[in-house]
Amino acid sequence: MQTLLHxxxxxxxxxxxxxxxxxxxxxQDWRKREHGKALAVIRPANxxxxxDLVKTCARFRAAHPDCGLSxxxxxxxxxxxxxxxxxxxxxxxVLSLQRMNALRQVDAANLTMTVEAGCILQSVQAMAxxxxxxxxxxxxxxxSCTIGGNxxxxxxxxxxxxxxxARELCLGLEVxxxxxxxxxxxxGLRKDNSGYDLRDLFIGSEGTLGVITAATLKLxxxxxxxxxxxxxxxxLQSAVALLGLAQHHLGAGLTGxxxxxxxxxxxxxxHFPQLHAPLHQQTPYCVLLENSDHxxxxxxxxxxxxxxxxxxxxxHVLDTxxxxxxxxxxxxxxxxxxxPLAQALEGLNIKHDISVPVSSIxxxxxxTDALLQAVIPGVRLVNFGHLGDGNLHFNVQAPxxxxxxxxxxxxxEQVNTLVFDSVQRFHGSIxxxxxxxxxxxxxxxxxxxxxALELMRRIKRALDxxxxxxxxxxxxx
Numbered sequence: 001m002q003t004l005l006h007x008x009x010x011x012x013x014x015x016x017x018x019x020x021x022x023x024x025x026x027x028q029d030w031r032k033r034e035h036g037k038a039l040a041v042i043r044p045a046n047x048x049x050x051x052d053l054v055k056t057c058a059r060f061r062a063a064h065p066d067c068g069l070s071x072x073x074x075x076x077x078x079x080x081x082x083x084x085x086x087x088x089x090x091x092x093x094v095l096s097l098q099r100m101n102a103l104r105q106v107d108a109a110n111l112t113m114t115v116e117a118g119c120i121l122q123s124v125q126a127m128a129x130x131x132x133x134x135x136x137x138x139x140x141x142x143x144s145c146t147i148g149g150n151x152x153x154x155x156x157x158x159x160x161x162x163x164x165x166a167r168e169l170c171l172g173l174e175v176x177x178x179x180x181x182x183x184x185x186x187x188g189l190r191k192d193n194s195g196y197d198l199r200d201l202f203i204g205s206e207g208t209l210g211v212i213t214a215a216t217l218k219l220x221x222x223x224x225x226x227x228x229x230x231x232x233x234x235x236l237q238s239a240v241a242l243l244g245l246a247q248h249h250l251g252a253g254l255t256g257x258x259x260x261x262x263x264x265x266x267x268x269x270x271h272f273p274q275l276h277a278p279l280h281q282q283t284p285y286c287v288l289l290e291n292s293d294h295x296x297x298x299x300x301x302x303x304x305x306x307x308x309x310x311x312x313x314x315x316h317v318l319d320t321x322x323x324x325x326x327x328x329x330x331x332x333x334x335x336x337x338x339x340p341l342a343q344a345l346e347g348l349n350i351k352h353d354i355s356v357p358v359s360s361i362x363x364x365x366x367x368t369d370a371l372l373q374a375v376i377p378g379v380r381l382v383n384f385g386h387l388g389d390g391n392l393h394f395n396v397q398a399p400x401x402x403x404x405x406x407x408x409x410x411x412x413e414q415v416n417t418l419v420f421d422s423v424q425r426f427h428g429s430i431x432x433x434x435x436x437x438x439x440x441x442x443x444x445x446x447x448x449x450x451x452a453l454e455l456m457r458r459i460k461r462a463l464d465x466x467x468x469x470x471x472x473x474x475x476x477x
Contacts, residue, residue, distance in 0.1 A: 001039060001091075004060045004069070008042055008093075011052045016043040016099070026094045029085045030078050030141075031351075033439070036086035039069070041094045047174060047182060047213040050095070054211065054468075055180025057093065061466050070471050071095050073207035075118065075149030078141040080351065083206045083437025083473050084149065097148050100213060106131050111219045112171060112188040117148025117212050124217070133219040136163040136255070140337045148212045154204035156433030158333075161388035162255040162292075163220070165433065167203045172216035175202050178209065178464035188216040201459070206435050207470040209463045225297035226255075227304050228290050228329035230321040231311070232283035236362040238316040239287050243358065243388060245316065246289060249307040253300070256290030257388030258336050263397075264384045267342035268335055277335045278321045287387070288336050336384070343382050343395060347404030350396040350415050356428035358390045365394070368422040372396065375418065376411060391432040394419060420447055436474045444475065 009017045018026075018041040028035040044050045054071065061069050068091035074084040075097055086092035100118040107113070108131055115124055121142040128135040137150060139157030149155075151173070155166045163169060172186040175198075185199055202209055233239045239259050246254045265280035280286050293300030304322065311317040323329035343349055356364050365383060372379050378399030385392040396415050398407035420430045420443060430447050431440055444453060456475045460467075467477060 001067070001069075004056070005040060007056050007060075008040065008053060011056065012042055012044045012049050016045070017041075018043075026074060026077060026096060027086060029082045031080060031082075034082050034085060035088075036092070037088050037090045038072075038086040038094045039091055041096055043096045043099045045099050047100070047176065050097075050100075050176045050211055050213055051180045051182050053095065053180075054176050054178065058178065058180055058466060058468055061468055067091065069093070070468050071211075072470050073097065073148070073152070073211045075146030075152070076120065076141070076144045077149075078145040079149065079153060079437060080353070080434040081153075081431070081437030081439040083153070083435050083439075083470070087472065095211060097146065097211075097213070101146075103127050104214065106133075106219075107188065108133065108219075110188055111221075112216050113219055114172075114186055114188070114214060114216045115147055116214045117146060117151075119147045121145050121147060121150060128219055129222065131219075132222055134222050135169070135217060135219055137166060137169055140340065147215055147217070151203050151212050151215055152206050153435035154433070156386065156389070156391060158256050158258060158290075158336075158386065160386060160391070160433075161257055162252060167200060169218045170199065170203060170215050171218055173199050173202055173212055174214035176211040176213055178466065178469045182213075183210075186214060186216045204435070206437060206474050208460060208474050209469060211469070221294065223292035223294050225293045225295075225300040226290060226326075226329070227293070227297070227300050228256075228288065228323040228332050229304060229308060230278050230323075230332050231287045231289065231308065232279040232318040232320070233285045233287055233316060234283060234318055236285055236365055239285050239387060240358060240362060241314070241316045242287060242311050245311050245314075246307055249310070250291050250303060253291050253293055253303070254289070254388070255292040256288065257386070258288040259384060259387035259392075260286050260288070260336060260339065261381065261383035262286075263380055264339045264343070264382045265335070267346055267382065268338050271342040271345040272338050275335050275338060276331070278332075279319050283318055288332060339382070339384050340393075343397065346397060348408045349382065349398070349404065350408065350412050352394040352396070352416075352419050352430075353391070353432050353434040354394055354419070354423045354428055354430055355389070355391045355432035356423060356426040358387065360426045360428075361387065361390065361392065364422065364426045364428070365392075368394070368419060371418055371422065372415065375414065378402075386433075390428075416443070423447070438473055441472070441474060441476060
């Protein structure tokens with residue numbers, strides 16, 4: 001291995017190959033569930049260095065087939081499914097793309113921008129805005145997650161309702177294959193039917209098929225106004241009805257629709273008392289809506305207020321708060337984004353990132369919550385998420401007085417099986433936006449079509465016959 005490391009130092013420079021010291025920033029996942037041991041952490045500066053690095057590793061692996069060498073691509077290491085950290089073998093190289101953070105091009109006429117994979121999402125948003133354009137992907141980790149990671153997991157977030165997941169926001173990729181070849185697919189075309197869609201194959205593959213090194217992203221005109229409202233609803237059924245009304249009255253202007261259960265907001269109030277969560281003590285669910293308007297703020301407010309008046313008249317909304325300034329809007333969104341942090345402060349918990357058809361969400365929640373209460377009396381449900389696109393973070397907290405670590409150790413498998421079985425009955429998915437990683441890999445054997453799994457294995461074997469790229473993630477080969 002020392003011969004290999006010497007070769008890799010020659011490619012990227014010795015200062016960018018880390019083999020000792022505190023490597024926990026790269027070796028430990030964000031949720032601190034796993035802490036692996038890397039052979040080395042390597043930080044290339046450009047695509048050619050990535051290609052040379054992968055090619056060198058592939059040759060070494062071919063010459064030493066029993067060495068166990070493999071590569072784990074990593075962006076901001078903010079993933080929630082343990083998909084971008086090394087195992088504990090000491091034979092995996094963490095390929096960190098954080099140095100590859102250049103803006104290559106903004107094409108305003110084509111409404112695209114091309115960026116390198118290590119660009120922080122928040123920086124991409126800001127660079128687009130400097131050109132009076134919008135890159136709409138938005139999620140809680142946007143200050144530290146990277147575009148490569150967003151595409152590798154097909155990230156979702158709060159704007160999917162209008163703009164789609166990361167896949168829908170990407171027009172082209174640059175990828176280093178498992179053999180160290182460079183595929184340049186950055187043309188930025190909206191129409192290209194010249195063969196298989198390789199872009200969509202690599203998006204969502206979590207680094208198991210190759211390394212995404214750059215992407216051409218869709219941009220949109222900046223809206224003239226954005227308004228945010230907070231609405232108290234008497235039930236999830238009413239929240240779904242409010243969604244239908246909002247889609248009818250606002251059309252494409254509806255860019256955000258988040259639901260938050262009362263207990264989720266109670267946790268925010270308990271752990272972040274400086275934040276103000278309106279109306280939540282009076283109702284089982286609150287909804288956060290965003291209306292983006294390309295005409296004017298007065299036009300946006302008129303349409304928004306009319307929608308809320310209709311919803312109140314029909315009994316789907318009990319009370320509302322409409323943000324009067326950008327600062328107030330940010331405060332409301334900050335409450336929503338603080339739910340995961342508040343839950344973490346409450347203690348270890350069992351997280352779920354599931355999706356079911358929007359029409360089935362009320363029945364799914366009622367049925368699954370009842371099943372959980374029957375098995376574990378007093379269990380607390382932290383239910384929140386992207387109701388507009390059918391994605392819930394259906395998390396489970398220990399009953400009051402029960403040690404969270406003990407609860408996690410004794411009940412995680414039981415709770416996961418119960419929730420995932422229920423998701424399957426409602427024709428949903430056990431992974432909506434966080435990816436599969438290693439955390440849910442074995443669960444796919446029970447909840448995904450055998451035909452689909454075998455097709456995935458064939459693709460993996462065809463593109464990465466050495467199993468060099470992020471092995472043990474997404475699908476077992």
